[in-house]
Structures are given as structure tokens and as C-alpha cells.
Amino acid sequence: MVNKIVVGAHYGLKDWLAQRVTAVVMAAYTLIVAILLLGQENLGYASWRAFMAGGFMRFFTFLFVVCLIWHVWVGVRDIWMDYVTPTGMRLALHVLTLLALVGYLGWAASILWRL
Amino acid sequence: MTTRTMQFKIYRYDPDRDDKPYMQDISVEVDSTDRKLLDALVKLKAKDDTIAFRRSCREGVCGSDAVNINGRNGLACLTDLKDLPEPVTLRPLPGLPVIRDLIVDMTQFFKQYHSIKPYLINNDPPPETERLQSPEERDELNGVYECILCACCSTSCPSFWWNPDKFVGPAGLLQAYRFIADTRDQATSERLDNLEDPYRLFRCHTIMNCVDVCPKGLNPTRAIGKIKDMMVKRAI
Numbered sequence: 001m002v003n004k005i006v007v008g009a010h011y012g013l014k015d016w017l018a019q020r021v022t023a024v025v026m027a028a029y030t031l032i033v034a035i036l037l038l039g040q041e042n043l044g045y046a047s048w049r050a051f052m053a054g055g056f057m058r059f060f061t062f063l064f065v066v067c068l069i070w071h072v073w074v075g076v077r078d079i080w081m082d083y084v085t086p087t088g089m090r091l092a093l094h095v096l097t098l099l100a101l102v103g104y105l106g107w108a109a110s111i112l113w114r115l
Numbered sequence: 116m117t118t119r120t121m122q123f124k125i126y127r128y129d130p131d132r133d134d135k136p137y138m139q140d141i142s143v144e145v146d147s148t149d150r151k152l153l154d155a156l157v158k159l160k161a162k163d164d165t166i167a168f169r170r171s172c173r174e175g176v177c178g179s180d181a182v183n184i185n186g187r188n189g190l191a192c193l194t195d196l197k198d199l200p201e202p203v204t205l206r207p208l209p210g211l212p213v214i215r216d217l218i219v220d221m222t223q224f225f226k227q228y229h230s231i232k233p234y235l236i237n238n239d240p241p242p243e244t245e246r247l248q249s250p251e252e253r254d255e256l257n258g259v260y261e262c263i264l265c266a267c268c269s270t271s272c273p274s275f276w277w278n279p280d281k282f283v284g285p286a287g288l289l290q291a292y293r294f295i296a297d298t299r300d301q302a303t304s305e306r307l308d309n310l311e312d313p314y315r316l317f318r319c320h321t322i323m324n325c326v327d328v329c330p331k332g333l334n335p336t337r338a339i340g341k342i343k344d345m346m347v348k349r350a351i
Contacts, residue, residue, distance in 0.1 A: 005280050012317035013346045082277045
């Protein structure tokens with residue numbers, strides 16, 4: 001294969017936009033959870049569990065986790081793109097990152113499911 | 116006329132003579148008529164004619180005397196001597212290969228500049244008079260057309276340091292927006308296609324070193340933001 005600089009992958013915009021949208025969702029989640037928790041008296045295991053088991057919190061927490069995973073994917077991939085130049089090693093790191101993130105997503109979903 | 120002695124530390128490297136670069140301590144007498152750093156550099160050159168640096172217009176128009184001054188990129192001809200803490204440390208622009216002393220190889224920088232097709236693309240037959248714009252349309256070019264391609268911005272950008280072969284850099288992107296924003300240009304869509312890439316445009320992480328150092332007071336980050344806005348507008 002010729003050693004030519006190849007660019008033009010045509011996917012930059014989608015990820016840039018996704019990173020911003022997911023950041024807004026995560027910021028809103030953090031703010032809302034902080035406000036709701038500050039309003040709770042005697043925060044213990046039972047009240048914490050009841051708080052997280054509500055329909056709204058289950059929906060919003062899952063949304064938060066999806067946004068976090070997506071946001072992390074774009075950010076970590078950017079780091080690999082900047083610092084790891086051999087294509088094979090970079091592809092391997094991309095795949096490992098994706099697999100780990102999918103695993104984390106499943107794990108988070110199973111925790112939320114059990115509540 | 117009052118004179119004073121100024122202390123300098125200058126990056127020296129001559130690949131024909133030196134194994135590796137070193138910093139040279141050197142002082143020079145400057146008088147009250149020496150207003151800018153370039154005046155001192157010219158006197159330094161008279162004292163030690165082996166010091167190599169680029170300069171031409173000496174008034175901030177040609178952009179050839181861009182150097183790293185006390186850790187910050189700038190034009191020697193626009194930098195006031197009286198404001199500089201001593202010893203004044205002069206290094207070549209970071210991130211580009213050094214040819215000799217303060218002279219860097221700008222090939223990569225200009226390759227990126229050429230990659231954005233820095234000329235008007237309009238396939239209509241030229242009119243008898245010039246292609247007209249309204250004052251409002253022309254206003255959009257203010258703050259972007261003034262770039263002198265000194266490379267202060269691109270060589271202060273960490274994203275350009277890591278990927279100079281793939282990331283266009285702030286100077287090139289500012290120029291890209293100059294033609295995207297030009298109502299006389301007909302290649303807007305092709306220009307956006309050319310930049311829609313995780314490296315070419317989206318390596319910009321809004322660090323804004325470019326805005327901080329631009330000797331002409333331009334804002335490449337704002338221009339990059341406008342290119343992204345246009346891409347979003349086109350996509351949704």
C-alpha cells in the first residue's frame with residue numbers, strides 16, 4: 001500500500017454534534033439529580049433506592065448512561081487518533097474501547113432493571 | 116539618545132555545523148529609537164552575522180518574522196521592546212522542522228493552506244465589470260481576509276502539532292471560511308465536503324491559542340465555529 005496521507009472520512013460533524021448534545025443531557029441530569037437529592041431528608045439506602053426506582057429517574061438515568069457512553073466513545077477515540085499512529089494498533093484500541101463501553105452499557109442497564 | 120543593554124537567549128541550530136540545537140546567551144546595545152524586537156534582531160545580526168532569521172516588510176504585513184518570543188508566538192516587527200521581560204528568549208515557531216536558527220520549514224503549513232483551495236471558484240463567465248457584493252455581504256469577509264499567513268496561530272495549536280499532515284490548522288480554516296463566506300464563490304458545498312472529516316476540521320477542540328497569539332487580532336476559532344454551523348445547517 002502506498003504511504004499516502006488519506007483524509008475525508010466524512011463523519012466528523014455527526015460526532016462533534018453528538019458530543020455537544022450528550023454533554024447537555026449529562027449536565028441537565030447532574031443538575032436535576034443534585035436538586036432532587038438536596039431536597040431529600042434522611043438520605044439512606046432505602047430512600048436512595050426508592051428515589052432511583054421511580055419511573056422518571058429510571059428513564060433519565062438510562063438516558064444519562066447512554067449519553068455518557070457515547071460521549072466517552074467520541075472523546076477516547078479522539079485520544080487514540082491523536083496519540084496512536086499505527087493503523088492496526090489504533091483499530092484494535094477502537095474495537096477494545098467499543099467493546100468495553102457496550103459492556104458497561106449492558107451492566108448499567110441490568111442494574112437499573114433490578115431496581 | 117539613551118542606550119541600554121538587552122539580554123537575549125537565542126535558539127541556535129545549524130545542521131551543517133551543530134550536532135544538536137543549543138541556546139546562545141547574547142546581549143546587544145539598543146537605543147531609544149529601537150522600538151520593536153526586529154530592530155534588536157537586526158542589531159544582533161550586525162553583532163553576530165551567523166544568526167539566521169526571516170524578515171521583510173518590518174511592519175506586520177508580510178508575516179515572515181514570526182518567532183516564539185518568551186514562549187509566545189508573535190511577529191518580531193510588531194512586538195514592543197520595552198514590554199519584553201529579559202532575558203528575551205527567542206525560539207523558532209514550534210512544531211515545524213527547523214532549517215536553521217529561527218528559520219522554520221513552512222512546507223506543511225502551506226500544503227494545508229493550498230488544500231482548502233484559497234481562491235474564488237465561480238464558473239459563470241466574468242461580467243464586464245466586477246462581481247458585485249452588497250455592503251452586508253462584504254462585511255462578512257472582515258476579520259477573515261486580513262490573515263497574512265505568518266503561521267503564529269497554527270504553530271501554537273496543539274492539534275496542529277499532533278496532526279500537521281491531516282489537520283488544516285487555524286490559518287487554513289480561517290481562509291477556508293473566507294471563501295465559504297464569499298457570496299461570489301460557487302463551491303460552498305464542495306468546500307464543506309472537503310472539510311467534513313474528523314481530522315481536517317474536527318481536530319479543533321476550541322483551545323483558542325490561535326486567537327490568543329494572532330498578531331492581526333483575528334479570530335480563527337469563530338470562523339471555525341461558523342464553518343461547523345454551516346455544516347449543521349446543511350445536514351439537518
